Amino acid sequence: MPPNSKGYRGRLAPSPTGYLHLGHARTFWIAQQRARAHDGALVLRNDDIDARRYKLEFVAAMIEDLRWFGFEWNEGPDAGGPLGPYNQSERFPFYRAALDQLQAGGCIYPCTCSRKDIAAATRAPHATDEDEPIYPGNCRSKLSSTNNFQPATRFNWRFRVPDGETISFRDEHLGPQRFVAGKDFGDFVVWRHDDVPAYQLSVVVDDAAMEINEVVRGADLLKSTARQLLVYQALSLPPQKFFHCPLMTDKAGVRLAKRHDTLSLRKLREGGATPEALRQGW
Numbered sequence: 001m002p003p004n005s006k007g008y009r010g011r012l013a014p015s016p017t018g019y020l021h022l023g024h025a026r027t028f029w030i031a032q033q034r035a036r037a038h039d040g041a042l043v044l045r046n047d048d049i050d051a052r053r054y055k056l057e058f059v060a061a062m063i064e065d066l067r068w069f070g071f072e073w074n075e076g077p078d079a080g081g082p083l084g085p086y087n088q089s090e091r092f093p094f095y096r097a098a099l100d101q102l103q104a105g106g107c108i109y110p111c112t113c114s115r116k117d118i119a120a121a122t123r124a125p126h127a128t129d130e131d132e133p134i135y136p137g138n139c140r141s142k143l144s145s146t147n148n149f150q151p152a153t154r155f156n157w158r159f160r161v162p163d164g165e166t167i168s169f170r171d172e173h174l175g176p177q178r179f180v181a182g183k184d185f186g187d188f189v190v191w192r193h194d195d196v197p198a199y200q201l202s203v204v205v206d207d208a209a210m211e212i213n214e215v216v217r218g219a220d221l222l223k224s225t226a227r228q229l230l231v232y233q234a235l236s237l238p239p240q241k242f243f244h245c246p247l248m249t250d251k252a253g254v255r256l257a258k259r260h261d262t263l264s265l266r267k268l269r270e271g272g273a274t275p276e277a278l279r280q281g282w
Ligand SMILES: [Zn+2]
Pocket: 110, 111, 112, 113, 137, 138, 139, 140
């Protein structure tokens, strides 16, 4: 149990890669309700690390949509706060320090495989569009050093998982969870070849630095939580609690995604919907 001297600290961490939809709003609403129930603080973090995918117009839209829907945060890119900056694009030194620490600890190795190489070496029976194929381990034996590479060599830094080890945690909503490293997921990328930290690293570094003590997010990230617990351990950081929410689906049972334009908060608002009506039954 992490020390809780500051009380409950939760967060909303949207990525500005498109307009927020009703599914995001519902997960965030649960996060806000939990922060309020604990008389705690809510942090808004702009997860704009992936510069290839995000667009500046979406950042402003995101904040506007959140406010319209009734979200209020205590710290954030617009509100400031003691543990900022709250834009991931401004937090590179934190990620770089964590990468150095992982490298010094021998937890990561450079991987030169392309997606094609990995696809060719994996049959990936469990792979779905929500998850990545299990890395076959081609580059595992490489030294945890890049000295033997030509400067132009492109590589990802990959986290070496302890094969066969069970990672278990108790989800605050879904109860006991259990994943086996090397079977449910393989070695994962923590730093991309285009010099961008991967989600699994940036989210751990930020949640720890921002003293978040409960993460509320979608159940599609349960397995990522197991990965991230390994990163916490490797960085000697205490993990927070997790509360994973069931994902919202459309009428056909398909999980909502940013491509569900008609269910974006923008479109719903343009169509005359009110936040109160949209929250009916939540
Ligand atoms: Zn590789």
